[in-house]
């Protein structure tokens with residue numbers, strides 16, 4: 001049973017996240033979308049809102065579940081018996097950042113991080129761009145799933 005955790009802030013979930021999740025579905029038996037709770041971070045959307053956006057986006061997908069966690073991602077993975085972490089890569093900055101974390105995580109726990117390269121259509125999308133657009137009353141409809149717009 002191949003179980004992966006897709007950890008992130010999802011503030012909010014974007015079409016970039018959705019693309020990575022959909023493309024990872026054939027690779028795993030189960031994907032847990034896990035919203036990491038960081039007390040030091042300020043979020044635009046509450047944990048309940050972020051969870052709801054994700055739930056509504058993947059209502060009919062049996063392989064996907066949604067959860068929240070605190071602390072180290074690898075400890076969370078172990079607690080639910082997931083052997084893989086799923087992450088997306090958009091650019092060299094993502095790569096540099098993710099590389100150190102993935103190596104540290106593997107050394108700490110043996111858990112492998114599986115990276116999927118962003119799609120050409122969604123490579124420019126980030127939650128921070130979406131938040132900027134929403135904050136300034138712009139139209140984010142091509143960047144996020146319907147659940148976020150509602």
Ligand code: ADP
Nearest residue numbers: 007008009010016017087088089118122123125
């Ligand atoms: P974090 O705060 O952990 O970076 P995010 O919600 O910003 O959380 O991102 C979660 C994961 O989704 C990260 O691996 C990130 O690289 C990936 N991701 C975000 N946007 C895109 C995109 N447009 N294309 C591919 N991967 C993406």
